[in-house]
Amino acid sequence: MDDDRALIDRFLEMMAAERGASRNTLLAYRRDLEGVRATVGSLASACKAQLGGLAAAWEALAASSVARKVSALRAFYSFLEEEGMRGDNPSSALPRPVTRRPLPKILSTGEVDSFFAVIAERMAVEHPAPLDIRLSALIELLYGSGLRATELISLPRRALATDRPFLILRGKGARERLVPISDRARAAVATWLPYVPVDSPWLFPSGKSHLSRIRLYQMVKALAAAAGIPPERVSPHVLRHAFATHLLEGGADLRALQSMLGHADIATTQIYTHVDSRRLVELVNRRHPLAAMTTVRPHRRVDGDAQAP
Template sequence: MTSRHVERFLEMMVAERGASPRTIEAYGRDLADFAGHMRVAGRPPEDATADDVRAYLAGLAAAAMTPRTMNRRLSALRQFFRFLFAEGSRADDPTATVDSPRLGRPLPKYLSETDVERLLDAARAIDGARGLRATALLEILYATGLRVSELVSLPLSAVARDPAVLVVRGKGSKERMVPLSEPARDAARAWIEARGALLGEAAARKNRWLFPSRSKDGHLTRDGFAKMLGEIAVAAGLPPSKVSPHVLRHSFASHLLAHGADLRSVQQMLGHADISTTQIYTHILDERLRTLVNSHHPLAGKG
């Protein structure tokens, strides 16, 4: 049976906030579940303490509920108790001192080095200028870890003089320098020589982008590159759903760390403002450390 306080709260959600029937149903279900928890304690939900709320969340965690769903339940409780406090039905809000369950961060998806090589081989197998463009795109992306928007909007001047270091203008117009590998430089040179074949020599000469197109921006679009990458994945025998520009960016960072690069250098090359963003890759460092210990520690494998 729904308490009158819960009923009044749901009525307020409809009248003052215009909540949809589906939202009201979800809030009602979440509050009913909490009321069931409080019933075991012999008290109505509106009399809950902070410890009651924490015990409820602990029970959800023990039942293997996801942190995202637990946060949704806690959000419903926060709004309910804030309503009771605002209208004077309670002198405090028991959820005010309760921490939200940590969502955590999903591990980045990345390809193996073998799979990246398969992609590159498939790009190289494409005939003519399209193949040279596809190869240049993949070589530069895998060599630098650029964001897809940074990659497709590279100006021709960025690589025209065959630089060993690529200067990239990233988020907030901040510039950063990223080393450009020899294979990427070779691919860029080959593409520049064939660049006029897709748009026509006259149009290509007037276009300032490394990867020109007839789009309104004048360069290859993000969607155009994603579609191209999907076709290359199929040719390489890889599921297109597992291959994307961002997966290649993750692969760049993961493979660098696996081969000994330090986190701060990878942060700078990726253009992350805060190293905490780069720390999603620490699982690679953890795996490398485990491998080192298992391979070189005198007591590894004993016991």
Template sequence: MQAAERAAAPNTLLAYQADLASCAQSLLAVGQTLSTASADGLRSWLADLSAQAQSRRTVARRLSCIKQFYLFLLREGLRADNPAEHLDSPRAEQALPRFLSESEVLALLDACVEPEGASPAKKRRALVARAALELLYASGLRISELLVLPRQALVGDQRMLSVRGKGGRERLVPLSDSARQAASALVQADAGLNSPYLFPGRNPARAMTRQAFDRILHDVGLKAGLEPARLSPHVLRHSFATHLLAHGADLRALQMLLGHADIATTQIYTHVQTERLRQVVAEHHPLSASQSTSLDD
């Protein structure tokens, strides 16, 4: 159902499979199965997750999967009741998204250059890094959306890029001139590969893997003088959203650009702005602790 009706991504299907397997294993210890589980059996599973020191966010996500599973069984007539109906989901921690400063993003892009005498392989790797980072930051793409972009998607003088996101939902995102130029340079360099993808893997018939891109991002981060632990494709997506909001973007427009189904997901970035305002006041207000210390000095 998730694959056929909701067009769930392969990673989502794998996560649901893992969640169901976790629940089934816990239920087995109390003599129950997924099809015969009671509310108490499911509470025992949740207690097991807490005992394993899993975060509240992880527990909430896993419980969401189980609730969907029993709703499915109920609607299909495979169970007469829903044992997960009254289970309370733990409130997830409201962690602020990590993002880079505008100067740090520029440093990353500037690091995507190899010296004149570099090998062809290193020069191509730099082209891949530049095109990927430009698209991630300029258009707010998810890494899963970026890596499956067809080679023809950026051929020509398009100003908008069609992206298929979560749940098969399509959206249009704008392309900056620098992103189009970087992608065009990569397409020209890869002309002989005959790959259907803008970012081909070692086998040109397949797209680049997430792991391969992570290695490229790690190397570029080191060249830019940034701590690799602070970098990920999603950090660039968060940076895109945070910087747009800081420069006056509308929250509804930001939701459309990011491909969020619910604007509540987008509103996390308003908390980022609130935290930044608090820091500004703390650092610059004449009665703040830091200013009082400098006045005393």
């Protein structure tokens, strides 16, 4: 039981740092996980059969409540698997309530430009601060390559080669993928490398390990505030969403985007097509010639509205 509590604490810490989860979401997830723990006995050792049995326990609940509980458990077991604390993921046995998936939070290209404008201003001085040089490399990689926060902070010191515009990354579920790296990002990392201790195994070291998810989260929030963007709208995961959305808007192929993001199922990637569709609808409503026509002329009816001769 105590092990479960420790794992829940670590999971919620990750959700706050990497996903920017709100306090209410974290409290709801804690309640959900504690409730399931009371039902199955132990989250850490729960099997598929035990999780599959939750459908009966949740039968009287609204679909939205079940969806939240399932979301909490899926994220929790993905976290355990990613961190190497479980070799399997039993969450596939959970019920699948039919609900509308919310659109991801995104930033406009103008808002992203304001991020980089703040960084450019800090880098334009004669001797930029090492922390600003590090921030430049982090943001260039985060937005420019769509890395997950965990993937970014744990990059090895030699992950990027100056003559290679990509890196091979081992992401969720130990799946390897090729991640393209822009010239800007490689230049930013090259500027940062002289500040990395030669004996460090990490590209972004901190203390005896690498930079933490919480610290990255704090840095992104602070940068958002400096750029004039409400910090509550921004997190490392939001920048990943922005990377995907802006690529799709620019004409990227959905399968290529799936590969770059490291999604096992293209259905996960397809959420960005809904974001793009919403943008297209807004574009039609703003730019189409009919949008300027404020008066709708009534049509004469032909079903007997006119008097008979």
